[in-house]
Amino acid sequence: PPLYKQRYQFVKDLVEKYKPKKVADLGCADCRLLWMLKFCRCIEVLAGLDICASVMKEKMHMLSPLPIDYLQPSERSLTVTLHHGSVAHKDPCMLGFDLVTCIELIEHLEESELKKFPEVVFGFMAPSMVVISTPNSEFNPLLPGVTLHRHPDHKFEWTQAQFQSWALETAKCYGYSVEFTGVGHPPTGMESVGFCTQIGVFVRKYPQTGESVQSEEPIEAVYKTVFKAVY
Ligand code: SAM
Structure with missing residues (x-):
């Protein structure tokens, strides 16, 4: 399957494993991952955030309940909301989530936004789990036609060492542990290149205290x- 589907499937598998009730997808673009996640029965609250309102609106109708959802109402309640805003800004609507996903988002952030990002996501939102994916630049020579970056809007693409040192520093600063994995295997014999997409899975070390919430x-x-839909 194409790489983007492997990334979505990675998140879906994680959701099936840890069963978070509230999931927020930052940089949700055309809401495709959110649409996949709405079929995970453990989820009761789904939220999307993007700085580009038009891309979010393209397919957001796909997040609306279908006639079948009214004809055969399920036990669980599900609320889906979409917000227009930046990951560089805090908003109380992003509090209380169990899992926050940032799939192919950070490489689109300006330096000033990337600086604010850890405090917003790990300090303020402070979910039990955060998933961050980003291109692994060491894989680029294996991709036909890629010269500097895989996409002209990428502000940077990191090597494994660059991503891991940023992630470890961030995790240390906000009381998280982090483990590294990825999707898109390198060819046999070239394992040191690493995955095409590198992924960090961050887990909060301590339960949240009232103080950190307020x-x-x-x-x-x-x-x-x-957008808001209530199932
Ligand atoms: N997560 C989706 C996926 O994996 O298919 C889309 C990734 S797309 C490459 C990056 C998205 O991040 C774009 O939709 C862009 O508008 C959004 N974005 C860029 N800067 C942002 C910011 N500061 N706050 C929120 N979203 C942002």
Whole structure:
């Protein structure tokens, strides 16, 4: 299957394994991963965030309940919301999630946004688990036609060492552990190149205390809700 499907499947497998109830996808683009996740029966709250409202709106109708959902209502409740905003800004609507996914997002962030990202995701949202995927630049020579970056909008592409040192530093700073994996295997004999897509799975080390949930000053809402469906 194409690489993007392998990334989505990786997240879906993780959801089936750990059964988070509340999942937020940051940089959700056309909501394809959210659409896949709505079939995971453990999920009760799904949220998407993207800085580009038009790409989110393209296929968001796919997240609406179908006639069958009304004719055969299931036991679980499911709320799906889409927000327009940036991962560089905090918004209270992103609190209380069990799993936050950032699939092929960080390489699109400007330096200033990437700097704020750890505090927003790990410090503020502070979910029990965070999944971050990004291209592995060491794999690029194996991809036909790739010169500098795989996509012109990428602000950077990291080697395994660069991603791992950023991830380990971030994890240490916010009390998470991190493990590295990926999708898209290198050819036999070239294992040192690593996966085509590198993935970090971060797990919060300590249960959240009331203090870390409640910040000193209440955080103002800055995201705009562009879609909401209640099943
Ligand atoms: N996660 C999707 C996937 O794997 O198919 C889409 C990845 S796409 C390559 C990156 C997305 O991140 C784009 O939809 C872009 O609009 C979004 N994005 C870029 N900067 C962002 C920011 N600061 N806050 C939120 N989303 C952002």
